[in-house]
Amino acid sequence: MEMPLTLAACTLILISGLPGLFASRRAAWGQITATALVLSGSLIGLASSFAVLATGRVCITSLPGIWPGWPLHLRMDGLSAFFAVLIFLMAAVGSVYGHGYWRQREHPTTGRKLRLLYGVMLTAMVVVTLANDAFAFLLAWEIMALTSYFLIATEDHKPECRQAAWVYFVATHIGTLALFAMFALLHEASGTFLLSPIPARTCAGLKTAIFLLALLGFGLKAGIMPLHFWLPGAHANAPSHISALLSGVLLKVGIYGLLRVLTLMPDPPAVWGVIILLLGGLSAFLGVAFALGQHDIKRLLAYHSIENIGIIFMGLGLALIGVAAHRPVWVVLGIAGCLLHVWNHGLFKSLLFLSAGSVVHSTGTRDIDSLGGLAGRMPWSAGLFMMGSVAICGLPPLNGFISELLVYVGLLTPVTQNARGWSSIALGAVVLAVVGALAVACFVKVFGAVFLGTSRTALTQHARECPWSMKIPMLILALWCAVIGVAPMLAVLPLGNAASVWIGHSTGAQRLHGVIPWGILTAVNVCFAAVLLVAFAAVRLRRRAIRSPRRATWACGYVRPTSRMQYTAVSFAQMLVTLLALVLRPLRHGAVGGAVFPPPTEVESHVPDFITDHIAFRCWRKFKEWMVPVRMTHKGNIQQYLLYFLLILIALMCSLVPLWSLVNWVMGR
Amino acid sequence: MNNHITNILIQIGLLVFMPPLLPGVINKTKAAFAGRKGPPLLQPYFDIYKLLRKGMVISTTTTWIFQAAPVVTLAATFLAGMLIPFGAFSSPIHFSGDLILFVYLFGLARFFTTSAALDTGSSFEGMGAAREVTFACVSEAAVLLGLLVLVRLSDTFSLTPMLLAPLSHPLEAPVLLAAAGLFIVLLAENSRIPVDDPNTHLELTMIHEVMVLDHSGPLLGIIQYASAMKLLIFETVVLHLVAPFHAGLPVVDWPVFIIEIIGMSGVVGAVESMMARLQMRHIPTLLAAASLLCGFGFVLMVR
Numbered sequence: 001m002e003m004p005l006t007l008a009a010c011t012l013i014l015i016s017g018l019p020g021l022f023a024s025r026r027a028a029w030g031q032i033t034a035t036a037l038v039l040s041g042s043l044i045g046l047a048s049s050f051a052v053l054a055t056g057r058v059c060i061t062s063l064p065g066i067w068p069g070w071p072l073h074l075r076m077d078g079l080s081a082f083f084a085v086l087i088f089l090m091a092a093v094g095s096v097y098g099h100g101y102w103r104q105r106e107h108p109t110t111g112r113k114l115r116l117l118y119g120v121m122l123t124a125m126v127v128v129t130l131a132n133d134a135f136a137f138l139l140a141w142e143i144m145a146l147t148s149y150f151l152i153a154t155e156d157h158k159p160e161c162r163q164a165a166w167v168y169f170v171a172t173h174i175g176t177l178a179l180f181a182m183f184a185l186l187h188e189a190s191g192t193f194l195l196s197p198i199p200a201r202t203c204a205g206l207k208t209a210i211f212l213l214a215l216l217g218f219g220l221k222a223g224i225m226p227l228h229f230w231l232p233g234a235h236a237n238a239p240s241h242i243s244a245l246l247s248g249v250l251l252k253v254g255i256y257g258l259l260r261v262l263t264l265m266p267d268p269p270a271v272w273g274v275i276i277l278l279l280g281g282l283s284a285f286l287g288v289a290f291a292l293g294q295h296d297i298k299r300l301l302a303y304h305s306i307e308n309i310g311i312i313f314m315g316l317g318l319a320l321i322g323v324a325a326h327r328p329v330w331v332v333l334g335i336a337g338c339l340l341h342v343w344n345h346g347l348f349k350s351l352l353f354l355s356a357g358s359v360v361h362s363t364g365t366r367d368i369d370s371l372g373g374l375a376g377r378m379p380w381s382a383g384l385f386m387m388g389s390v391a392i393c394g395l396p397p398l399n400g401f402i403s404e405l406l407v408y409v410g411l412l413t414p415v416t417q418n419a420r421g422w423s424s425i426a427l428g429a430v431v432l433a434v435v436g437a438l439a440v441a442c443f444v445k446v447f448g449a450v451f452l453g454t455s456r457t458a459l460t461q462h463a464r465e466c467p468w469s470m471k472i473p474m475l476i477l478a479l480w481c482a483v484i485g486v487a488p489m490l491a492v493l494p495l496g497n498a499a500s501v502w503i504g505h506s507t508g509a510q511r512l513h514g515v516i517p518w519g520i521l522t523a524v525n526v527c528f529a530a531v532l533l534v535a536f537a538a539v540r541l542r543r544r545a546i547r548s549p550r551r552a553t554w555a556c557g558y559v560r561p562t563s564r565m566q567y568t569a570v571s572f573a574q575m576l577v578t579l580l581a582l583v584l585r586p587l588r589h590g591a592v593g594g595a596v597f598p599p600p601t602e603v604e605s606h607v608p609d610f611i612t613d614h615i616a617f618r619c620w621r622k623f624k625e626w627m628v629p630v631r632m633t634h635k636g637n638i639q640q641y642l643l644y645f646l647l648i649l650i651a652l653m654c655s656l657v658p659l660w661s662l663v664n665w666v667m668g669r
Numbered sequence: 670m671n672n673h674i675t676n677i678l679i680q681i682g683l684l685v686f687m688p689p690l691l692p693g694v695i696n697k698t699k700a701a702f703a704g705r706k707g708p709p710l711l712q713p714y715f716d717i718y719k720l721l722r723k724g725m726v727i728s729t730t731t732t733w734i735f736q737a738a739p740v741v742t743l744a745a746t747f748l749a750g751m752l753i754p755f756g757a758f759s760s761p762i763h764f765s766g767d768l769i770l771f772v773y774l775f776g777l778a779r780f781f782t783t784s785a786a787l788d789t790g791s792s793f794e795g796m797g798a799a800r801e802v803t804f805a806c807v808s809e810a811a812v813l814l815g816l817l818v819l820v821r822l823s824d825t826f827s828l829t830p831m832l833l834a835p836l837s838h839p840l841e842a843p844v845l846l847a848a849a850g851l852f853i854v855l856l857a858e859n860s861r862i863p864v865d866d867p868n869t870h871l872e873l874t875m876i877h878e879v880m881v882l883d884h885s886g887p888l889l890g891i892i893q894y895a896s897a898m899k900l901l902i903f904e905t906v907v908l909h910l911v912a913p914f915h916a917g918l919p920v921v922d923w924p925v926f927i928i929e930i931i932g933m934s935g936v937v938g939a940v941e942s943m944m945a946r947l948q949m950r951h952i953p954t955l956l957a958a959a960s961l962l963c964g965f966g967f968v969l970m971v972r
Binding site: 372373375376379382386389390393394395396401404405408409412415416423426429430433434436437438440441443444445447448449451452453454527530531534537538541542544545548549550551552553554555556561563565566567571572573574575576579 | 826
């Protein structure tokens with residue numbers, strides 16, 4: 001029953017943009033229909049995915065494919081449903097948000113295209129999680145990649161938008177190539193294109209090759225550190241609800257792929273886990289460090305996605321090491337932390353992108369230091385952004401704390417169990433603590449600079465609070481963050497069924513109960529109650545505060561402080577950027593001082609991404625040089641391409657001729 | 670059981686009523702070193718009481734964050750105090766993994782305190798907030814490494830058994846190294862000399878005090894109370910590592926604990942009297958040294 005419902009939901013979302021194509025450019029009904037279709041589809045999809053998550057049932061079906069004789073095999077288990085829940089939720093939230101953010105009336109040329117591709121991309125993502133054979137997987141994967149390319153390039157009249165989309169296009173195709181090779185090798189190992197476990201006697205070299213290709217292909221999509229070069233640009237330049245979708249869901253599909261392929265591998269060696277753990281630690285640290293140096297609010301959030309993907313990878317790495325070292329406790333903690341952080345990051349990062357989007361929408365700038373003092377004009381956005389910040393920093397009592405706690409305890413466990421040689425895993429917890437403190441620094445910087453203090457430029461003068469169509473989606477996300485934070489008990493059953501492949505069917509939830517201190521539930525509840533109680537007392541305080549006199553901020557006796565005296569986001573992060581100068585390599589143009597009465601001068605500083613700027617682009621340039629001979633064949637002439645098609649067709653038909661028997665016959669003579 | 674409840678009540682009582690005594694002891698010690706008479710021992714109590722009754726002046730640029738921050742800080746600090754054992758007695762709240770909650774509660778407090786500082790739009794307060802978050806990044810590593818030593822020693826993730834573990838390994842080298850590291854963190858986190866000078870009037874050189882320049886009246890009272898409570902909590906943690914001796918009798922142990930805490934405050938006061946404040950750019954080095962001390966302790970443990 002769940003599978004047909006999910007497919008119905010997919011169909012509704014898939015066609016959501018179609019009716020709008022027949023609407024006129026200025027008519028609003030196309031957008032309303034699309035939202036209604038996406039909403040109904042998402043609700044059905046959520047219901048069916050939750051049903052699978054609650055029961056742990058596995059549904060299998062096959063659809064007659066586009067080409068005869070090759071049906072598309074679909075399979076829905078706990079892991080698929082866990083990711084499908086996130087996709088369906090984001091579909092609904094983003095679609096409603098788009099109503100206020102990307103109004104058809106204001107964007108007559110791009111609105112219809114955006115909604116059509118939005119539906120197709122979400123459907124493709126759901127199908128990726130359901131796919132049970134290589135063809136269905138790659139087909140959906142490629143559709144997802146192409147539609148997200150066009151979504152990033154929504155505002156293709158801007159050069160930086162085209163550039164970002166182009167980099168993404170290249171990155172995603174490198175990934176897809178790696179996946180083609182990986183599925184070919186999987187077929188080599190298991191003898192079928194179905195995603196079925198490969199036999200244990202497969203040679204180690206083949207398994208390692210599959211693992212490395214999966215890491216490359218899925219790592220590129222997930223944006224793990226050395227492979228992240230496409231991510232910040234793409235997230236910054238897409239419309240905000242698309243950025244939320246990219247960061248909240250698209251990256252997670254990469255994680256899903258990696259998890260799915262790893263479940264097919266019999267006894268993974270410990271070194272795989274170590275590689276993933278190290279990549280995760282590197283990604284978490286460098287992600288947050290680069291975020292500190294950003295001036296663009298959406299770029300900053302994008303770097304935080306890299307950080308959180310790192311935390312997810314750390315959980316996964318620990319689980320893999322646990323499998324190799326036969327430590328079920330590490331597996332349970334690692335995989336539960338990894339999966340719960342997938343949900344949590346999807347929730348709070350989307351919340352942050354959407355509230356940042358409402359700032360961009362009302363002020364028209366993404367530059368943090370051009371904003372300031374918006375909390376007065378946009379109290380809802382400010383409060384929701386603050387909530388997202390508290391959650392992403394992993395602070396109690398919100399959801400980020402719960403998943404980080406699982407990863408922390410998992411990383412600390414090797415110290416207690418007297419596991420020879422594995423104690424060094426605990427250093428991962430120290431990395432996580434530093435990352436946590438850096439994240440607090442970064443989010444205080446962006447929250448303080450954008451929403452608190454006084455306004456820095458005229459851009460904020462006319463800022464207005466976003467409409468309800470944008471507020472409600474954010475409120476829903478905030479509610480999810482609070483519920484998972486305060487009552488983590490509710491997440492145990494879904495987690496247990498999603499991780500059942502790793503921690504044993506049917507007993508998954510019980511194992512989770514046994515291993516993880518769900519007593520945390522009570523404690524965090526107590527914490528929350530305490531905060532609420534004291535906040536109650538604060539109401540009385542507030543009454544006194546309202547009556548108390550208002551004066552200008554203390555400035556050592558100077559009575560007319562201006563906004564230019566206020567600390568900027570750049571100065572706030574400057575100490576940390578200097579401390580981390582070895583890895584960040586900040587650039588500074590211009591100089592201050594000199595004469596006794598210095599003339600007006602300009603100083604500019606920024607933190608370039610050395611992996612993008614130096615390694616990725618340099619490789620790209622080298623590659624272009626090498627490929628000059630190949631470019632000769634690409635003249636952009638359509639007749640020529642038709643000729644290529646014809647040649648390929650002839651070659652394929654030739655392959656049908658039993659050439660080998662011909663050769664044998666000749667040899668036999 | 671009855672005993673248990675009594676001990677919990679005593680701990681909550683101490684957590685609520687004892688904090689302002691500690692700055693009083695520190696000030697008295699510093700006065701003694703300087704050959705002055707100094708303010709009365711109970712002066713911080715009078716100060717906080719006076720502040721709570723006063724009116725306040727609020728900056729026109731601020732929002733509700735500015736007023737919520739002291740309250741959230743106090744709630745987080747109080748909850749953190751409930752997680753650690755006082756003396757030889759189990760803490761009121763304990764579960765496996767509470768050490769992470771302990772560390773992150775101070776993170777929550779830091780988030781709100783620094784946000785409130787930025788809320789005023791003052792350059793001084795922004796400067797203080799920037800320093801606070803920067804130094805916290807380094808001290809966080811030290812705290813976690815120090816706790817790792819205790820995790821290893823006790824084989825648990827709960828602060829009560831962790832902090833009581835030195836009882837069975839009194840004054841071993843890893844524990845003492847961790848204690849030294851955590852003592853440096855204590856000085857830094859509680860804005861004492863050599864990291865910060867709570868008495869200076871030069872806004873440019875301060876960290877914690879400069880963040881709360883604009884808070885007045887009851888809000889300032891709450892901030893001072895919460896920071897005294899934080900001092901009590903950190904002193905208790907370090908005390909468990911350096912003085913792991915208990916009689917096993919509540920009648921003896923509670924007075925001993927109070928005396929020990931007062932002695933510890935005296936030590937903090939003595940350090941303040943004998944040292945000068947470090948240059949701001951040397952503070953990360955000091956905190957890195959704290960991380961190294963704790964890290965060496967951990968290496969000794971796992972060998």
